[in-house]
Amino acid sequence: MxxxxxxxxxxxxxxxxxxxxxxxxxxxxxVSPAMAATSAAPTSAAASAQDTAKQMIGDDAQFQCFSNIVSHESGWNPSATNASSGAYGLVQALPGSKMASAGSDWQTNPSTQIKWGMDYMNSRYGSPCGAWSFWQAHNWY
Missing domain, CATH: 1.20.5 (Single alpha-helices involved in coiled-coils or other helix-helix interfaces)
Structure with missing residues (x-):
């Protein structure tokens, strides 16, 4: 027995x-492994990236819109990679190498990814809040 x-x-x-x-x-x-790993409380790296974004963006409303997108896209994980599309980083650039236009350290530096993401959102949607409005309607941006 x-x-x-x-x-x-x-x-x-x-x-x-x-x-x-x-x-x-x-x-x-x-959910994706990146999101499963980041669905709990923010890690210190995520909190640091959020603080950096707040400083870089300045405006509270625009930061909140930016944060909403990044939270959905990568969970504030700067090395998040979409397994099916290959989108990369905080803002899920596709391809990720597009972010090289903001700095050669695009794969590892959240500040570079934030800069590129802000440039993208401002040029394509007018602002992070414009990008967030589009994201809410389409679940992508």
Whole structure:
């Protein structure tokens, strides 16, 4: 009987471990791994990127619109990569290498990604709030 309990306990532990891994990867949750990893409280890197964006943008309303987009797109993860499209970074540039126009450190520097994202939102939508309005209507920008 003890042998059967040990086998049952090991299988139960293996199933629980697999469920935990699937949940952490976003598979069972139906979200991307980048979003699954960032759905909890912001990490210090995300908080730092948010502080940087606040300083760079200045206007509270425009920052909030920018933040709404970045929260949805990457969860404030500067290395977030969309598995299907390859979009990259805080603002999910496609291709990510477009951000090189804002700096050669585009892959690792949130400030460079924020600068590029602001330039993109301002040139295409007039402002981050214009981009956010479009995002709300289409779920992309």
């Amino acid at each position: 003890t042998f059967a309990r040990n086998i049952l306990a090991r299988r139960k532990s293996a199933v629980a471990g697999a469920a935990l891994l699937l949940g952490a990867s976003g598979v069972a949750l139906g």
